[in-house]
Amino acid sequence: MADTDSSLVDDRRATQPEGGEAIHRPKAKSLKPLALLLPYVARHWVTVTVALIFLVAAAAVSLAIPLLLGSAADAGSAAQGNAEELLSLVDRAFLWVALAAILSGVLGAVRFYFVSRFGERIAADLRKDLYAHLLKLSPRYHSQMRSGEAVSRLTADITLIETFLGSSASLATRTLLTTIGALTMMLVVNWKLGLTLLAMLPIAVLPVMAIGRVIRTMSNRAQSRLADAGAEAAEALDAIELVQAYNREQSRLGAFTEAVEATFEAAMRRIGARSIMIVLVSVLLFGGFVGVLWLGARAVATGEMSFGDLASMVLYALYAGSGFGMLAEVYGEVMRAAGAADRAAEVLNAEPEITAPEHPVALPATVTGALEFDDVTFRYGDETVSALEHFSLSVKPGEFVALVGPSGAGKTTVFRLALRLFDVQSGRIVLDGVSAMQADPRDWRQQFAYAPQESALFTGTAAQNIGFGTDNPDEALLENAARMAEAFEFLAEKDGLATDLGQKGRSLSGGQRQRVALARALVRDAPVLLLDEATSALDSESEAAVRRAISNAAEGRTTLVIAHRLSTVRRADRIIVMEHGRIVEEGNHDQLVAKGGLYARLAELQFAEG
Ligand SMILES: Nc1ncnc2c1ncn2[C@@H]1O[C@H](COP(=O)(O)OP(=O)(O)OP(=O)(O)O)[C@@H](O)[C@H]1O
Structure with missing residues (x-):
């Protein structure tokens, strides 16, 4: 009742x-x-x-x-x-x-x-x-x-x-x-x-x-x-x-x-x-x-x-x-x-846009990191202007390439397409002879380690953040990655790998966050490293630490860096200068400065020694 x-x-x-x-x-x-x-x-x-x-x-x-x-x-x-x-x-x-x-x-x-x-x-x-x-x-x-x-x-x-x-x-x-x-x-x-x-x-x-x-x-x-x-x-x-x-x-x-x-x-x-x-x-x-x-x-x-x-x-x-x-x-x-x-x-x-083809082509057991953008044109959604236009770039295994260019030039888009977060409208992206569209996206992305500029960290410990990209991170691996990324020392001053990074990693400084993000990328030990360098200015000591970290990270793998620092562009084998989704200049720092074009102007304004 x-x-x-x-x-x-x-x-x-x-x-x-x-x-x-x-x-x-x-x-x-x-x-x-x-x-x-x-x-x-x-x-x-x-x-x-x-x-x-x-x-x-x-x-x-x-x-x-x-x-x-x-x-x-x-x-x-x-x-x-x-x-x-x-x-x-x-x-x-x-x-x-x-x-x-x-x-x-x-x-x-x-x-x-x-x-x-x-x-x-x-x-x-x-x-x-x-x-x-x-x-x-x-x-x-x-x-x-x-x-x-x-x-x-x-x-x-x-x-x-x-x-x-x-x-x-x-x-x-x-x-x-x-x-x-x-x-x-x-x-x-x-x-x-x-x-x-x-x-x-x-x-x-x-x-x-x-x-x-x-x-x-x-x-x-x-x-x-x-x-x-x-x-x-x-x-x-x-x-x-x-x-x-x-x-x-x-x-x-x-x-x-x-x-x-x-x-x-x-x-x-x-x-x-x-x-x-x-x-x-x-x-x-x-x-x-x-x-x-x-x-x-x-x-x-x-x-x-x-x-x-x-x-x-x-x-x-x-x-x-x-x-x-x-x-x-x-x-x-x-x-x-x-x-x-x-x-x-x-x-x-809603159907996921990026899916594996019916018969995916497997990538070689050992990927060397030869990455090629072949006449890629890409537009976001309904935008009328292309973010990348007939973009062709061939990166050799182990090469260190710096991407530079004014804001909105399409640098981040290059990374997004390499990671196959979006599919190109025309052209191809090829890694070790396999095109992105032919591969299983999970297999494809496994070949990349990515450190974004806004070093997105998760609430949790340093170990959890550094081990983010692996299923069974062992302590030695994490420690090694932290050392290579120059993150070990400042973590050791706190609680080591057990350090609580606070909500979204907010209890770290900008330079420290960047190095933890780099350690996270290194744990993957992938053949291609995509690194979006932070724009915020660091003191000279942190700058040097980040420079060493990037050099360590780039060792033995293909590296693409969206560069904002002189130390990085100087270290690069090749600098790609982009504007309006196209490559407008390419060469090394000295060659490009001597040329007196867009890069020379950017270098004067943008790349300050830390
Ligand atoms: N999600 C999106 N939707 C629509 N347009 C976008 C999107 N992301 C970027 N764009 C546009 O694509 C173009 C290239 O952007 P991208 O982020 O690749 O530039 P960038 O060179 O990395 O710039 P920055 O140095 O400022 O980060 C810009 O015109 C931008 O407005």
Whole structure:
């Protein structure tokens, strides 16, 4: 019984959006997207079947309770005046009621266990699949997705689906069963009174549903303002150093306060509507209740109905009334879950752009590192201007090549294409005779070690960061890489390889981060090293350390460096000067300076000795 009578008396579910559901995600227009969940549901059919059996059993038992109570109440008239018999009849009848109530509780608990477990299991499976797929999708896909959206799909959307499967779906089925059951039982107990009540039902239900809709709209509005406030806070806190350095605390607080106050206003409007709802529900509930009692009492008075039947009728009316209220609530949650499933499906159905060909060509067992760009032209997405235009470059095994050029010349793009993070529109990239398009991307990328300029480090220890590119990093390997990258000494001053680098490696200096990133690249021991040198100026000691680290790293492998330092371009076997996606000059430092072209101008302005 506890299942069905909670919604109108206690408005727990209805008020849930205030606290429990701090998620604002658009709803779907139909239930179709929920089909995504079918294969997952099918995978756990045993749990589903057990949950369904207990769901139906619990509903049936709870529906029997009013009937049993009614017969308990009528026990008096059945005994026909014999006091002792009367007492034992009453005792027996109430014992049945008590047993049914206990059974209903036990069945309800078992149902709750299986249904919740089912919801949690599917949410976990779905989250894993979604994340695995997100990791496979190309950078192009991710750059088109709004920042934070992928994470919301993993967290907020799956939480909505979890609530749907682990609670709303079962609540909806259960409520539907008990409501239909209660209405049927009312007709069975007394069809006349039952029909009268059924006819009056829309008068009670429709206004409640209408106000419910208003409340949901208001609550969505409040949630979206809250999301604005959250985004504002996240952005400001992420750039806390900048905010404080520019004394912008007050102005950022202002933006947050505005969003919070707007949330408050929206919440107040919703609370107002909700107050009206409470009045309406109370009036309708008690009105209906009194109405049933009144009509029932008249029927009892005229002998059309027993007192016990009246008691059953009143309880069934309560079931039905609360059932309708609950269904209106659950409807919103179901549509929201459908919206979430739609967004999850959008990710799951996106095809990864970079895939292995049907019959990939294997790279040689020992790759020498001969890398060639053969007339490569590449455009990002819908851009009209090519980032690389007829770009041809042949790098010999072991050669050290520096790429230089003004900002936006296409240097980083060369790296991205070499790593096959994007596919070229025309031309080929060839490593040791195998073209990138013919190889399995995993096999291809295994041949490269990459150290990006923004040395992206992960929260964790130095060992975890340096060992990022390998599955089983052993200590000696990591230490060796750290030594070659000139990272060992400063780490030794802290906790060695166990040093905690802080969130995203923020507890290191710029030069130190760069050297840890270089150590990470060296652990891979790949034939080609792609290194994007940091632009930030380092003190001469760090500069020297980084220079030695790069020299060590380049030893014995093909190295391409996007160079920003004179020491690096001087060390290079060849300098490639790029502008507007093309190679405009090439040679060594002295030759290019003597030429007096773009490089000479860049060298004068850009390459400062550290
Ligand atoms: N993800 C992207 N989507 C669209 N255009 C891009 C993208 N990344 C780069 N571009 C464009 O491609 C061109 C080449 O960019 P690239 O990053 O390769 O230049 P770069 O030489 O590395 O510049 P910098 O020295 O400033 O890092 C630029 O015009 C840039 O605006």
